[in-house]
Amino acid sequence: MPTPAAIQWRDNQLELLDQRLLPTEIHYLRFDSAAAVADAIRDMVVRGAPAIGITAAYGMALAARSVGPLPSVAAWTQALSAARHALANSRPTAVNLFWALTRADQTIEQYGNGGDVAEALLQLAHQLLAEDLAINQRIGDHGAALIAPDSLVYTHCNAGALATGGYGTALGVIRSAHAGGKLRGVIAGETRPWLQGARLTTWELMQDGIDVSLATEGAAGHLMRSLKPSWVIIGADRIAANGDVANKIGSYNLAILARHHGVKFMVAAPISTFDPSLDGDDIPIEQRPGEEITHSRGAQVAPSNCISLNPAFDVTPASLIDAIVTEYGVIHSPSRESVTAHLQTAKE
Numbered sequence: 001m002p003t004p005a006a007i008q009w010r011d012n013q014l015e016l017l018d019q020r021l022l023p024t025e026i027h028y029l030r031f032d033s034a035a036a037v038a039d040a041i042r043d044m045v046v047r048g049a050p051a052i053g054i055t056a057a058y059g060m061a062l063a064a065r066s067v068g069p070l071p072s073v074a075a076w077t078q079a080l081s082a083a084r085h086a087l088a089n090s091r092p093t094a095v096n097l098f099w100a101l102t103r104a105d106q107t108i109e110q111y112g113n114g115g116d117v118a119e120a121l122l123q124l125a126h127q128l129l130a131e132d133l134a135i136n137q138r139i140g141d142h143g144a145a146l147i148a149p150d151s152l153v154y155t156h157c158n159a160g161a162l163a164t165g166g167y168g169t170a171l172g173v174i175r176s177a178h179a180g181g182k183l184r185g186v187i188a189g190e191t192r193p194w195l196q197g198a199r200l201t202t203w204e205l206m207q208d209g210i211d212v213s214l215a216t217e218g219a220a221g222h223l224m225r226s227l228k229p230s231w232v233i234i235g236a237d238r239i240a241a242n243g244d245v246a247n248k249i250g251s252y253n254l255a256i257l258a259r260h261h262g263v264k265f266m267v268a269a270p271i272s273t274f275d276p277s278l279d280g281d282d283i284p285i286e287q288r289p290g291e292e293i294t295h296s297r298g299a300q301v302a303p304s305n306c307i308s309l310n311p312a313f314d315v316t317p318a319s320l321i322d323a324i325v326t327e328y329g330v331i332h333s334p335s336r337e338s339v340t341a342h343l344q345t346a347k348e
């Protein structure tokens with residue numbers, strides 16, 4: 001059975017697959033307001049950089065639809081600015097969210113406050129959702145071309161269909177490599193504290209019939225040393241001008257281990273994940289509630305009032321990355337110069 005859609009528009013309402021319940025329960029929540037959508041992003045009902053961006057676009061469409069026919073300019077402006085503020089403050093690291101809001105701004109500017117804006121924003125969200133699937137299939141094929149036959153690969157967190165408009169970025173590469181008969185197997189790191197690897201990635205790959213083994217993050221060094229995977233393949237939440245990459249916490253650890261063990265390191269992401277306005281050291285890193293560490297699936301696993309540190313992302317320097325794969329091709333040995341050149345190619 002293919003992975004169910006993370007995002008869908010049905011019966012004139014936004015439906016989000018509640019990823020907090022996976023893999024044991026498939027349940028969609030329905031949304032009719034931007035504020036509720038912002039809460040869903042913050043609470044990780046939906047997660048994953050591209051999926052967050054697409055969902056934010058639907059949130060803006062819901063805000064425009066909520067204003068009703070012939071609103072006053074003040075009512076219109078208040079509704080859309082409140083929606084944009086709530087969505088922009090839901091999660092800080094995935095730049096796709098802000099890229100999608102910019103696309104919504106452009107749509108609103110193009111239509112003014114006429115009646116068509118709600119429909120135009122809804123069509124924008126549909127377009128971003130449909131485009132993302134095609135983009136991921138291109139990313140998958142570009143990345144799979146780098147993988148030699150009979151390869152074992154390691155992946156972290158979930159950069160799959162559930163994190164995108166479908167197919168996935170890192171898992172898109174894995175799906176395309178599997179389709180090409182190149183994979184000996186996949187090791188999926190569980191990815192504490194939210195367990196995207198254990199709960200989402202193993203679930204996606206098993207449903208596709210792809211040989212996947214779940215491991216704790218703590219085992220990564222031992223497995224690289226003993227099983228010698230060819231690649232570590234991850235997604236991204238923000239790629240900076242100098243080629244540094246923000247991704248799920250633990251990615252930086254894997255990059256250091258990979259370099260030490262001669263394992264190549266690949267980042268798979270769409271162009272909408274690039275942020276040329278800053279370098280890696282300036283990427284905002286989301287700090288999430290300590291309860292995500294002191295409790296696991298509701299069960300307390302640390303002393304009450306235990307002080308905890310829960311950064312949701314880290315930044316891997318470009319020097320530890322062998323390839324960044326986008327829908328436009330591959331940036332080998334990323335640097336400020338090669339990233340700039342790639343983004344220029346994408347604009348042409």
Ligand SMILES: CSC[C@H]1O[C@H](OP(=O)(O)O)[C@H](O)[C@@H]1O
Pocket residue numbers: 047048049050157158159160163164169170196234235236237247248249312
């Ligand atoms: C396809 S990008 C997915 C990206 O997002 C994940 O973070 P989160 O689950 O907290 O949204 C992780 O960083 C993945 O690589």
